[in-house]
Amino acid sequence: MLIFLKPTQINHVKRITTLIKNLDIPLCVLGLGIGIGLDVNSFNDTKTNETMEKFVRAILEKSKSVGVRGELTFKYLNRLGFDENEINVLGCPSIYLNGPEYNITPPEINNDSKIALNITPSVKKIC
Secondary structure (H helix, E strand, O other), rough: OOOEEOHHHHHHHHHHHHHHOOOOOOOOOOEEEEEEOOOHOOOOOOOHHHHHHHHHHHHHOOOOEEOOOOOHHHHHHHOOOOOOOOOOEEEHHHHHOOOOHHHHOOOOEEEEEOOOOOOOOOOOOOO
């Protein structure tokens, strides 16, 4: 299950929360991600926060923990009241596709190397 926690997904998350509550089987969530910007502490949308809290609580009724994509999602859920023992930062689920033997060898970078840069226009400051 891939869910992005962001205000535009509230109705989708509500439907999935209802589905999860009706499950009679355990649930494993790998890759919950937040989509609200880089400053988690400044995000304060009560409706979104309440919806996301209900969603994660429903998951935790079926599972011991929730796997999240990164530190920002961890901080957000922690701010909503979830204990660090309930949240595991796993990274992007795609890194597990090829099993434990998968190894990425960085390419050699030289004067002829081509470099690409992706920028999201809505990001005002790039760190």
